[in-house]
Amino acid sequence: MKTFLTLSLAALIATTTTTVSANEAEDGHTHTNDHEHGHKCACDAITYDFDIDCANTQAMTDALARLQAGQCASNCNNFACEKDWLIVQTHHDHCPEDGIPVAIENGFHDYDGVCSSCDIVRQEIPGAPQCPTVNCTDGSGNLAFQRLLTKSCNSQCSETDCKDDWLTLRVAHDFCENGALSQSSEEGLHALEEPCANFQCNLPLDQIANTLECSPEDLKQAHDDHGDDHADHDASPNMAPGGSGNGDGFDMGSAGVTNLALGAVALFMNLLVAALF
Ligand SMILES: *[C@@H]1O[C@H](CO)[C@@H](O)[C@H](O)[C@H]1NC(C)=O
Secondary structure, three states: HHHHHHHHHHHHHHHHHHHHHHHHHHHHHHHOOOOOOOEHHHHHHOOOOOOOOOHHHHHHHHHHHHHHHOOOOOOOOOOHHHHHHHHHHHHHHHHHHHHOHHHHHHHHHOOOOOOOEEOOOOOOOOOOOEOOOOOOOOOOOHHHHHHHOOOOOOOOOOOOOOOOHHHHHHHHHHHHHOOOOHHHHHHHHHHHHHHHHOOOOOOOHHHHHHHHOHHHHHHHHHHHHHHHHHHHHHOOOOOOOOOOOOOOOOOHHHHHHHHHHHHHHHHHHHHHHHHHO
16 A cells, blocks of 8 residues: 555656646747746736736836835835736736836836746737747847947837837847846837837737636646745845846746746645645
8 A cells, every 4th residue: 555655656746747847848949938937927916816907007006106115126025015016017018018107117127126027928919910039049139229229210210220120129128038138238128119119019819818818737836936936035035136137036047946846746745645644
């Protein structure tokens, strides 16, 4: 009996391990996205209990005000700060840009290097073409930014000279991992947003459709990630705040995340066995 149990448990863990690895390998190929281990905003909205509603600008500005009052820019590691940041970041990243209050656009950058972000893509812009494919590792976003500067696209964003580079920069900013763009490209993008506002694009529609869905597996992943994040901070309170620039504050690298995920799975299995027997 004992042998049988042990074998079953080993098989279970092996199965789960394989699944986690397979998912991660698949992610590496298919996503051009920031947050490879993916805790989706759609799941965080459930976990933290908030609505994703692009029409509700009041909820966005209220959340930003609470971030400021709560001094979350110096320490984001508590539930209230995390929730308000996720409200701000989710809407900032998902909603049509011209519907986002200017205060959110500006205030966003006080927190994006300190608080942990979730994974969501921009809503479909009706009638916009599909975005160009951007290589996130060959510096093409930075090159595009350099050409935009050279051609003074910040004063006159023309279709012939600027459109393609602008969309490349936009995609690199929105969908590549941290580090794909230099700090000057990240910041310089914002000076181009207004002059180049006529040129927009959509990610593949299946990615957009998927962004607001939270499957049970996604939800479990989100819970594990958040739990681990807290544990990590508790264990080393002097750790520097993670992240720089626009992306993911969970700065452990995907190997670390995988190990944590596996640890969580193993812990779960132990608890299951303890509960059953
Ligand atoms: C991106 O560019 C690098 C360097 O040129 C190249 O090695 C890599 O294969 C490219 N990646 C994709 C997905 O095209």
